[in-house]
Amino acid sequence: EIVxxxxxxxxxxxxxxxxxxxxxxxxxxxxxxxxxxxxxxxxPRLLIYGASTRATGIPARFSGSGSGTEFTLTISSLxxxxxxxYYCQQYNNWPPYTFGxxxxxxxx
Amino acid sequence: EGQLVESGGGLFKPGGSLRLSCVASGFTFTNYSIxxxxxxxxxxxxxxxxxxRTSNFIYYADSxxxxxxxxxxxxxxxxxxxxxxxxxxxxxxxYCARRRSxxxxxxxxxLWGQGTMVTVSS
Numbered sequence: 225e226i227v228x229x230x231x232x233x234x235x236x237x238x239x240x241x242x243x244x245x246x247x248x249x250x251x252x253x254x255x256x257x258x259x260x261x262x263x264x265x266x267x268p269r270l271l272i273y274g275a276s277t278r279a280t281g282i283p284a285r286f287s288g289s290g291s292g293t294e295f296t297l298t299i300s301s302l303x304x305x306x307x308x309x310y311y312c313q314q315y316n317n318w319p320p321y322t323f324g325x326x327x328x329x330x331x332x
Numbered sequence: 333e334g335q336l337v338e339s340g341g342g343l344f345k346p347g348g349s350l351r352l353s354c355v356a357s358g359f360t361f362t363n364y365s366i367x368x369x370x371x372x373x374x375x376x377x378x379x380x381x382x383x384x385r386t387s388n389f390i391y392y393a394d395s396x397x398x399x400x401x402x403x404x405x406x407x408x409x410x411x412x413x414x415x416x417x418x419x420x421x422x423x424x425x426x427y428c429a430r431r432r433s434x435x436x437x438x439x440x441x442x443l444w445g446q447g448t449m450v451t452v453s454s
Contacts, residue, residue: 258440273440315438321379
């Protein structure tokens with residue numbers, strides 16, 4: 225099973241600033257990596273797939289990068305609606321599909 | 333865009349059974365593989381089960397194997413999760429989600445339901 229590790233667990237950033245979230249896979253996953261955003265009481269929403277492709281309707285301030293085992297989600301200028309929990313997920317070697325434990329992005 | 337709507341959650345006793353449903357609309361259900369994902373209170377996301385478009389490929393997480401059964405009825409645009417031998421640790425919000433495409437080796441999940449809460453307690 226591929227273990228996904230996200231860091232940091234909590235990230236405090238001011239609105240308008242840049243946020244950088246990390247995800248590491250315990251084994252090679254190529255670019256078969258997705259990022260999801262989840263707000264309280266809501267279902268996850270797909271942000272990024274293929275490590276760097278934005279899903280339909282996702283603003284350009286969200287960008288993904290990386291390949292192999294190291295990945296990054298960057299939010300270039302944080303808006304109030306971006307404060308949420310973010311999960312990475314690998315789909316290179318499954319089952320099982322595996323998610324990271326999440327990074328909570330909070331207002332500083 | 334489409335929509336997925338789960339139902340069937342509630343309060344259930346340890347050792348009991350239930351069936352969750354997920355009804356799809358606004359897209360061609362038969363074209364997509366679907367998964368169940370759960371989220372225990374205050375915890376992260378855990379994949380539970382996968383079913384392919386024609387039900388020929390089915391997979392389960394080790395934590396539910398032998399207790400849960402996934403199925404689908406393409407004529408009714410519906411997905412099911414039969415849950416038995418319930419445990420307290422099955423308490424979670426259960427989401428169904430659509431696999432974005434059939435490209436190998438896999439793809440992300442681009443459409444999620446709102447979830448249904450299952451609580452297992454005596």
